[in-house]
Amino acid sequence: MLRRRIGGPTGPLAGALSLGTLPFGTTVDEKTSFAILDRFVEAGGNLLDTANAYAFWVPGGTGDESEATIGRWLADRGVRDQVLISTKAGARPTVPGTGLETAEGLSGAVVTKAAEDSLRRLGTDHIDVYWSHLEDRTVPLEETVEAFDSLVRDGKATVLGCSNHATWRTERARAVARAGGMTPYTCVQQRYSYLQPRFDLSLPESAHVHVTPELLDYLRAESDLTLMAYSSLISGAYTRADKPLPEAYDHPGSARRLAVLGEVADELGATSNQVVLAWLMAGDPPVIPIVGVSSVEQLDEILGAAELRLPEELRARLDAAAPGQAD
Known part of the structure; x- marks a missing residue:
């Protein structure tokens, strides 16, 4: 593989x-997970x-x-030594049985503890790509940036990334890091696929953030940034009749794009x-798609x-196939 x-x-x-x-470990059993x-x-x-919150919403998870x-x-x-582990902190509920309303957030203490817990579960001494899973605007950016930087300095993380962040927040966090040495x-991880969404509709999963034209423009200008895309196949909607397009993608532009x-x-x-x-992989900027499967055949x-x-x-x-949204 390239x-x-x-x-x-x-x-x-x-x-x-x-x-x-x-x-893995919830809706896909361990034997199948190992085979994949x-x-x-x-x-x-x-x-x-992966993430330290996957998959808390599954019954019993x-x-x-x-x-x-x-x-x-x-x-x-x-x-x-043959794999790179990418995991995240910030979205794990602090109260069992609840959702993002009790998410742990990105305080310095939380980031430090979340990393230690992930290292223990993974059975490793370092995380190759460590992400802030979603924004936490209740905590000063300086505190979050310092906590992530400490993990790198201690050899517990190698590369840092932010997921589900507004572009301006990503740039501000990077500026804070640069100013403080x-x-x-x-790395940036957002929701992105060939079909383009209507940005005037929020996702039902409110923490999810789509790649925007502004983010793509920013990435092209920042040579050290890598874009990774989740939900790149829109949960099977390209090929499965039982998977209708989510509302944000359900507009005339999508029909024309699907035809092409x-x-x-x-x-x-x-x-x-x-x-x-x-x-996605050959795009400008190039993207690393993150694709989940439930069988070796799908893989x-x-x-x-x-x-x-x-x-x-x-x-x-x-x-050229109608990349815009609703007419």
């Missing part, structure tokens, strides 16, 4: 696709994305499950999912995207 440096020119080499592990992880690494993948499953797999397979965020996507997929002998991922389809190359004329057709 490798690229993440988090700037001195960052680690990551595969062009990231494996999202959100359901094995196949991903066998195919050359190395970037595993606590948020430990995904990290703990990865930790047991790492211990059993002995492959820690601290480690800045050099289907035509391009047919011409390439690929699936729509593979074309979407190839479009094999996704891995096919890593070998797919979009000719310029086909990419131009995809780009």
Whole structure:
């Protein structure tokens, strides 16, 4: 699998696709999770994305499950030096059975403890990419930035990232880090796919933030920033009739874009999912899609995207297909 440096020119080499592990240990059992992880690494993948909150909303879930499953797999397979672990802090509920209304947030004490807990569950001494999972505007940015920087200085984190942040907040946090001689965020993780949303509609999952044209412009100007995209396949909506488009994507522009996507997929002998991922990976700026699967068979389809190359004329057709929102 193609490798690229993440988090700037001195960052680690990551595969062009990231494996999202959100359901591991909850809706995907451990045996299947291990099989998916094995196949991903066998195919050359190395970037595993998780969080300390996955998946607390599943009945019986606590948020430990995904990290703990990865930790047991790492211990059993002995492959820690072959993979990059990407995990997050900030969204874990502090009251069992509740949601983001009791999220732990990003105070210095919380960030420090969350990292220690993640390291324990993962069974490792460092996190390759450590993220602030969502904004916490109740805490001064200086406090959060200092806490994340301390983790890097102590060797417990390598690269830092922010997820679900407004572009201005990302820039402000990076400015705080630069001014204080601290480690800045050099990765950004937002919701992004080929279909473009209506930005006047908020997502039902209020903490989720879409990639915006402003963010793309900012990323192009900042050579040390890497963009990773979650929900890149919109939970199966490109290929599954039982998965209708979420409201934010349900507008005339999407219908036209889907039609062109289907035509391009047919011409390439690929699936729509593979074309979407190839479009993201070869974009401007290039994107590392984070893709979750629940079976090895689904993973094999996704891995096919890593070998797919979009000719310029086909990419131009995809780009020109009504990228805007409702008319």
